[in-house]
Amino acid sequence: MTKIAFLSAEFRPLAKIGGLADVALELPKALLKLGLDIRLFMPRYSHIDLGDINAEPAGVVDVLRGDQTIQAHVFSAVVGGIPVYLVDGPALQQAPEVYPGQPLEGERFVFFSIAVVNYFCQSGWVPDVMHANDWHTAAAVSYLALKQNGDDPEDAELGNTGSLLTIHNLPYMGNGSEPAVRAFQIPPVASEALPDWAREIPLPMGIAIADRVSTVSPTYALEIQTKEYGSGLDGLLSARADALSGILNGIDPSSWDPATASDLAVNFTSDSLEDRKLGKKALLEELDLDPDVSVPLLGMVTRLDTQKGVDIALDALEGMLAKQDQMQRWSFVLLGTGNHHIESRCADFAARHPDRIKAVLKYDAGLASRIYAGSDMILVPSRYEPCGLAQLIAMRYGGIPVVRKTGGLKDSVPPYSDEENGTGFLFKDFSAEALQQALYQAFEVYRDQALWKSLQLRAMSADFSWKRSAEQYRDLYLRIIESRSGN
Ligand code: ADP
Numbered sequence: 001m002t003k004i005a006f007l008s009a010e011f012r013p014l015a016k017i018g019g020l021a022d023v024a025l026e027l028p029k030a031l032l033k034l035g036l037d038i039r040l041f042m043p044r045y046s047h048i049d050l051g052d053i054n055a056e057p058a059g060v061v062d063v064l065r066g067d068q069t070i071q072a073h074v075f076s077a078v079v080g081g082i083p084v085y086l087v088d089g090p091a092l093q094q095a096p097e098v099y100p101g102q103p104l105e106g107e108r109f110v111f112f113s114i115a116v117v118n119y120f121c122q123s124g125w126v127p128d129v130m131h132a133n134d135w136h137t138a139a140a141v142s143y144l145a146l147k148q149n150g151d152d153p154e155d156a157e158l159g160n161t162g163s164l165l166t167i168h169n170l171p172y173m174g175n176g177s178e179p180a181v182r183a184f185q186i187p188p189v190a191s192e193a194l195p196d197w198a199r200e201i202p203l204p205m206g207i208a209i210a211d212r213v214s215t216v217s218p219t220y221a222l223e224i225q226t227k228e229y230g231s232g233l234d235g236l237l238s239a240r241a242d243a244l245s246g247i248l249n250g251i252d253p254s255s256w257d258p259a260t261a262s263d264l265a266v267n268f269t270s271d272s273l274e275d276r277k278l279g280k281k282a283l284l285e286e287l288d289l290d291p292d293v294s295v296p297l298l299g300m301v302t303r304l305d306t307q308k309g310v311d312i313a314l315d316a317l318e319g320m321l322a323k324q325d326q327m328q329r330w331s332f333v334l335l336g337t338g339n340h341h342i343e344s345r346c347a348d349f350a351a352r353h354p355d356r357i358k359a360v361l362k363y364d365a366g367l368a369s370r371i372y373a374g375s376d377m378i379l380v381p382s383r384y385e386p387c388g389l390a391q392l393i394a395m396r397y398g399g400i401p402v403v404r405k406t407g408g409l410k411d412s413v414p415p416y417s418d419e420e421n422g423t424g425f426l427f428k429d430f431s432a433e434a435l436q437q438a439l440y441q442a443f444e445v446y447r448d449q450a451l452w453k454s455l456q457l458r459a460m461s462a463d464f465s466w467k468r469s470a471e472q473y474r475d476l477y478l479r480i481i482e483s484r485s486g487n
Contacts, residue, residue, distance in 0.1 A: 009136035092111075117140055188205075220385070248408055297330070312430065332358070
């Protein structure tokens with residue numbers, strides 16, 4: 001049975017900060033169903049109650065930090081059907097947050113990465129492929145290579161373990177971890193393509209030497225090889241182009257099912273799309289917006305971060321309002337939290353147009369579902385988007401995405417003009433004008449409700465299940481194993 005170690009800083013429900021937590025649950029679950037022996041390794045943060053998950057002690061491993069030996073305590077449990085190994089140590093107990101900031105983040109994640117690799121040797125369960133995710137676990141790739149190139153006979157059994165490093169969001173590369181990388185004596189990577197500033201930063205180090213590198217969409221895999229999206233690593237990523245690929249994330253169709261979701265006011269299926277309108281009506285009431293259901297409702301659910309293009313969305317909408325285009329009425333709801341400047345701009349915009357614009361500045365999973373299920377169009381105008389979940393959930397709920405043609409948005413939303421597969425509206429330039437054009441196109445199609453319905457039906461039946469992604473990851477693992485055995 002193919003053995004895969006899946007390393008992640010987040011895992012739903014034990015440590016959920018962003019989308020990585022969902023991937024770390026859903027992807028291993030789908031890989032288990034394909035018959036792989038997959039085990040998840042994550043840090044044991046202090047908020048995780050080991051008793052609650054019936055975790056058992058599973059070993060103690062030594063981690064060297066200079067001339068100090070630090071013990072890592074490993075616990076095992078089964079969570080969500082997945083075998084999970086939690087690694088504890090002093091750097092994990094020093095702050096309750098998952099991401100307490102540097103320099104502690106560097107200390108805890110480098111420590112964790114080394115402990116996991118040492119645990120493989122000690123436990124005797126040595127994976128065929130070690131799959132690291134994002135910068136937090138990328139040091140494991142460098143450390144594994146270090147062990148494989150060393151001459152300690154105890155490390156011999158690591159000789160065949162291949163490595164895959166998945167980049168979920170390139171700009172987060174672990175800057176500030178250099179002191180920890182040095183303290184734990186992971187030597188700088190010697191690769192001509194690696195810029196000097198990146199030699200001791202976990203993600204670039206891992207990218208330089210992992211057997212394969214992947215990102216969460218094929219288009220993002222190409223984009224990060226360019227100056228515009230490469231965060232200074234475009235040269236390195238281009239140098240590794242042959243080892244780099246993209247696999248789109250999925251969503252769990254049963255967690256996102258408009259027929260059964262308990263947080264919706266009205267459930268519906270593709271056979272009862274008229275009921276969706278009742279949900280829209282209830283949403284308009286809940287938000288205190290113009291109650292006319294024939295007016296298109298635009299929705300946006302997002303972190304308020306410059307990545308997400310909220311600035312161009314607001315510019316576009318303000319511009320459309322300024323044109324006083326009475327022929328085209330629409331309403332807009334935004335749900336999001338984050339950057340305070342963006343929050344206050346949203347609040348200000350909503351205050352000036354209370355019957356048309358609503359800004360709900362908090363995290364609210366239930367309202368998010370109702371927005372996906374009640375809006376006609378969901379806006380995702382991101383500057384860059386490695387994969388993006390909003391458009392996938394929107395489509396499943398019959399909301400038509402209006403998205404920037406970038407990364408996973410481009411890969412998951414075929415344009416409406418594609419009569420067989422089209423599910424949404426795309427624009428290329430990162431500008432308010434380009435977004436306005438896409439919105440005007442969408443309004444035009446919306447006027448033809450039969451045509452709109454055909455878009456909705458296609459969107460709702462698109463396959464974004466994790467099974468599809470898991471099959472591609474399995475193929476990638478097998479390629480890594482094959483190339484290792486050919487060595
Ligand atoms: P990212 O991971 O970059 O934030 P994604 O689109 O991949 O963006 O995933 C974000 C997820 O978080 C989506 O499922 C979105 O619905 C959800 N989300 C973002 N902001 C909020 C919020 N304020 N309330 C509820 N859900 C939110």
